Amino acid sequence: MSGADVEEQLRESGLRVTRQRVAVLTVLHDHPHTDTDTVIRQVREVAGDVSHQAVYDALRALTEAGLVRRIQPTGSVARYEVRVGDNHHHVVCRSCAAIADVDCAVGEAPCLTPSDSHGYLIDQAEVTYWGLCPECAAAAAS
Amino acid sequence: MSGADVEEQLRESGLRVTRQRVAVLTVLHDHPHTDTDTVIRQVREVAGDVSHQAVYDALRALTEAGLVRRIQPTGSVARYEVRVGDNHHHVVCRSCAAIADVDCAVGEAPCLTPSDSHGYLIDQAEVTYWGLCPECAAAAAS
């Protein structure tokens, strides 16, 4: 995705186009599942000095606008990704916390419906697969 | 579950039986999906003075022993529950963060298997349904 596309995306969502936000979006496009701290460092590489607060603000604004999605598996810090709308899921390594995408077989949210919703109005089913990544599985086997 | 049962559970897991641990387990039995801070307050109600550190230690020890399960939906603090082994899932209210249990139709982990596991060795599929609880749905409608 080019810088112009990113700018267009921002405008369409009614957000102002700023150097910081473009940088955040670009970084997330290039590095999915990035935690906040890494986003801050990457943003500074491509956009020079940016306060951590600006990154936090940008991430929240982008999340509210639906341009990025926030995920937070148990035991991890918040991570962000730009793949939204396709209702895909994640597989997380118990050992090293690596995350990989898993396409949803159904595709549309909610792809699953619970047996008993307890009166809740459910709009999304988020699936997290837990296991070991290839590297950690190999290390554990030896 | 009685106090004696709780003690037995601890012993079977090779953990020492302490007033603090019994209190933590009992509190979790009575109040599922409780966050750490609430656990601390409840434990102090039933067991008198207990340091917050003891509660953190107990929660970690119990989690490692498999007696309690830690869940942490995006945007929430860590919560704990005693239902383990039946691979049930959760429905979370986007508005008030209330949590309810949802029985798994399959029952055994992993109840789902991804289309492409990327080489990961998957042992569990955790499903979180997102939506609005009955109270918040009613409030939103009015």
Added chain:
DNA sequence: CCGCTTTCTGGAACAAATCAAGTCTTGACT
């Protein structure tokens, strides 16, 4: 009952995230 080991206590430290006040920038409207 004794002593070893684990656990608990109390305090401090730490990291992640949020809040607050003031300054600067964007983009719409003369």
Added chain:
DNA sequence: AGTCAAGACTTGATTTGTTCCAGAAAGCGG
């Protein structure tokens, strides 16, 4: 082009959730 208000950014402090540490206390096998 110039002005202006809403919104974004910066700096720095604060809150929140969690962990680390050293010494005291308690559980449990002998």
